[in-house]
Amino acid sequence: MRYLVLGFLLTGLLACTGQQSKVSIYVTTADKKLTMAEDSTMISQRRSQSAANVIVLNDDTTYQEMDGFGAAITGSSAYNLLKMTPENRSKLLKETFDPEEGYGYSYIRISIGASDFSLDEYTYCDKPGIENFAMHEYDKRDLFPVLKEILAINPQVKILASPWTCPKWMKVNNLEELKPFDSWTSGQLNPKYYQDYGTYFVKYIQAMNDAGFDIHAVTVQNEPLNRGNSASLFMTWQEQRDFIKTALGPAFENAGIKTKIIVFDHNYDYDNFKPDTQDQGQYPLRIYEDPEAAKYVDGAAYHAYGGDKSELLRIYNARPDKNLYFTEMSIGLWGDGYSFRGDLIWNMREVCIGTINNFNKAVIMWNYMLDDKHGPDRPGGCNICLGAIDIDSRDYATMTKNSHYYTMAHLSKVIKPGAKRIKAEGQTNPGLHYSAFINPDGSYSMVLLNETEKPEILKVKQKEREFSYQMPPLSVGSFIWK
Secondary structure (H helix, E strand, C coil): CHHHHHHHHHHHHHHHCCCCCEEEEEEEECCCCCCCEEEEEECECCCCCCCCEEEEEEEEEEEEECCEEEEECCHHHHHHHHHCCHHHHHHHHHHHHCCCCCCCCCEEEEEECCCCCCCCCCCCCCCCCHHHCCCCHHHHHHHHHHHHHHHHHCCCCEEEEEECCCCHHHEECCCCCCCECCCCCCCEECHHHHHHHHHHHHHHHHHHHHCCCCCCEEECCCCCCCCCCCCCCCCCHHHHHHHHHHHHHHHHHHHCCCCEEEEEEEECCCCCCCHHHCCCCCHHHHHHCCHHHHCCEEEEEEECCCCCCHHHHHHHHHCCCCEEEEEECCEECCCCCCCHHHHHHHHHHHHHHHHHCCCCCEEEEEECEEECCCCCCCCCCCCCEECCEEECCCCCCCEEECHHHHHHHHHHHHCCCCCEEEEEEEECCCCEEEEEEECCCCCEEEEEEECCCCCEEEEEEECCEEEEEEECCCEEEEEEEC
């Protein structure tokens, strides 16, 4: 706690003079000695001593509006949550989603049908014929109760839904031979069934609405250039464009559905190292070039398993009228393995602050909760992934809260849905990364990463007011003030 004490002492003298208001501060350190530890400091109208790092905020210049932050409630996550006692589950979900007393997660992602983290492979129409559409029993048994608990805690939580595959009877091996493709993995959508698949999305959104769940947005296909997942569908930009403009968009329009349509939902590098994806670069822009498709599309979603966040800025600069979303990143035991320290720093720099400063308006991590065996998971999917939270399957009570849990907490605690990013610049050491916002209630907030190995003294200036704070080494801080 010594760094929190030092931070307070550094600015405590400012409280004696001038009109003050309080800055609430939440700090997490890479050694995990502090996790969302609460502190405060005072804003002063007097000028304090010089600091090594000065950040100047200017709310006369605003950028994108923020939608929210959170994690995916996969079938596996819902299953694990329901294994907990009602009391323990309620306590955890309140900590995560309560916007006043908890961290205020505000955006979740779910799968349309099965994902690689489900209890089985399925869609909502596995018997041929769209008239056979019906919500699956696993969703009604596991997902629905968890969503109801979350929405009871925070009714403003937005839901984004993504399919991993269309029904198998809609698949073909390729678009030249058009042979039936009876596999959950890979295959392509038969153009013959574009209309049926558009109806499938409509029926899904209507069924979820009937169950009490408003679907804020859908992506057309999870990882459309990934043939290899346990449930997957290969879909080029040409196919996605044609499906949207001839089937999905008109189906939404005719049914009066306002759910946003988001394209791509895959990596920054467009998987361009694979032979069949060489012409898939700038995937969203290719769709936007067709006005008949673009008129139905809200924006594009990205993952960070390949490429660099700078791709977001390139897409934004080309089409600033379309929105950007970050919809998936997992942690796991690949490469050199997982460490809380390593991912806390990387995730905050590259995914959280990094994507937001490149005009992204939402950040969603992958599995909210997995068990100690990395599941339940599907064969052919990821069997070494970790959740934002891992729970021990021997008691479904002992939990490890991983880096993703806290990076999303740092964002959602102080950046409220509807907040606008504001101009933030100054003279700071290269190891400091930050982004600042004005919330709908008029409060201001900032999220900052100190990836240096030493404490860093900050001075934050906003017109005639300022405050100072000392950030611990290798730490994340979230700040909010009126």
